[in-house]
Amino acid sequence: MFEIIPPPIWVNTKQSLQIMLEDIASQNRVGVDTESNSLHAYREQVCLLQFSTSKADYLVDPLALNDLSPLAPIFANKDIEKIFHAAEYDLICLRRDFGFNFATIFDTMHASRVLGYTAVGLDKLLGEKFNIPMDKKHQKANWGTRPLPKEQIQYAMLDTHYLFALRDVLEKELIEKNMHGFAMEDFKRACVEVHKTRSNGETWERFSGRKDLSLRQLTILSQLCKWREKEAERLNRPPYKVVMDDVFIALVKNLPEKKVDLSAAGLSEKQIRLWGDAILKAIRQGAESPLVERKQVPVKQDAVLRRLEKIKAWRKKIGLELKVESDIILPKSYLAVLSENPPKSLEELSVLMKDSPARFEKFGSQILKVLGVKHAN
Known part of the structure; x- marks a missing residue:
């Protein structure tokens, strides 16, 4: 997939932002990425937002634009799919800096993990799927620098330019391997999960x-x-x-x-x-100075610990069988709730796993058996 790519459109005025928004609003999907300066500043901030549509690639400069709230309806629009690669940290940064809410995303890195890929970097996937070389040396560059060097601008554009093609290939594989439901429920959950942010400072x-x-x-x-x-x-x-x-x-x-x-x-x-x-x-x-105090970690009951170990062992075993990592079988967020408040029936389990219906359907009975519930079928 070799092509001559036009240079990206630099968005640093209200007028250019409006032109980009009109393009995105007319689409049903858009590639998205962000670049931050965590390695170069005390307080990390998003220094660049990349968007790709079927028409153009855009680089949005939040250091020049003091109001990015017009982007909020795009991120919250259920009818426009936002395609990320490694969405988790992008979502954290976009929530932290701009207060955006999200609906309808597709994460190509997570999709590749659900499929069992071991090399899930964007450079690896683009190289494998389309024979497209990518140089990741600018990943840790100072994105707060202005003007950005041409090499960083090119790097930033390529982070979103090929996401449409990669997304379509991975979705086809997810459907063929009956893993599409797993990925889609993870994407939906990512839109509502709020991760605790912490400052650069380590106490x-x-x-x-x-x-x-x-x-x-x-x-x-x-x-x-x-x-x-x-x-x-x-x-x-x-x-x-x-x-x-x-x-x-x-x-x-x-x-x-x-x-x-x-x-x-x-x-x-x-x-x-x-x-x-x-x-x-x-x-x-x-x-x-007066002595500091260690925070006491609550001690879990033996029965809870036994259930936790059983669940971990089960999901690891199934993960090995399906050749995926264990959190693809059962996300980490379920471990505590299942071990501390074990369901007594499929009905109770379905309530606990309401955000993971595909996993409940595939593994619900097995999970109950692991927890020691009789007649789990």
Whole structure:
């Protein structure tokens, strides 16, 4: 599928936005993608929105347009299918920055996962299906830069240009493999799921290496994190680009007394020169502050844990048989509710799984048997 693609239409005025909206409104589907600056700013924001219709490719500049609310009816329109690749994070960002609601999406990455593909990146799928090469080196570029380099503009356009063709190929395979219902109910659920967003800043409670630390060490870590947050915000960069998490863990495990001791934890000469005094001050404050408290994770009852393990083992087994990942068999969101409040009949299970009718129809009886319900058939 080689073709000469016209350059995308840059949308950075109310007039050009209106022209694009009129095009999209006349279509029954549109390809969508976003680019953000999470690797280059303290507070992530959407820096570019890409749209592709049957007529043209558009790049919308939210940094130039202070009102994107005219896009809201497009995203909420049930009669216009929005085609994404890896929709989950795009939806999170679009909800966070613009408050959009969604209806009728198709996610080509998720569709490929439902089909059991192991390589589900857009570059891999376009290469396999259409022999189209894609260079993903701009994926982590700074999308807040203006003007955008030509290479990034081309990359951004290609992220949506071929989504129609890919979507149609994958839908055909979903239907042939009787997995179309699974994908469609997942797409519908994605439109209403609201994920908790969190800032770029990582508090001590999210550190993977915190479990082996004492409360005093955690208190010092907390002070270090507070300092890093302020410095990252001042510099407008992600906190990890000030000091990495593992450096903080090393510092609290072997407390430095002087600036010369900081290099042993992995701090560079530049970091020590810029922030050595501030880091030592934060450590001293942590050593003198009231101890932080660990959040206590509620202990699940043994019966709940047994049911949870049975459900996990079952969905893993079925996933291996169907050559898909276990969450395709039963999404993670169902694990807790089924193990903590197990249904006693197919009727009760159908209520719990009202958003997954295809899975209920295929696996309902099996799930009840796994939960120990007699006469599950």
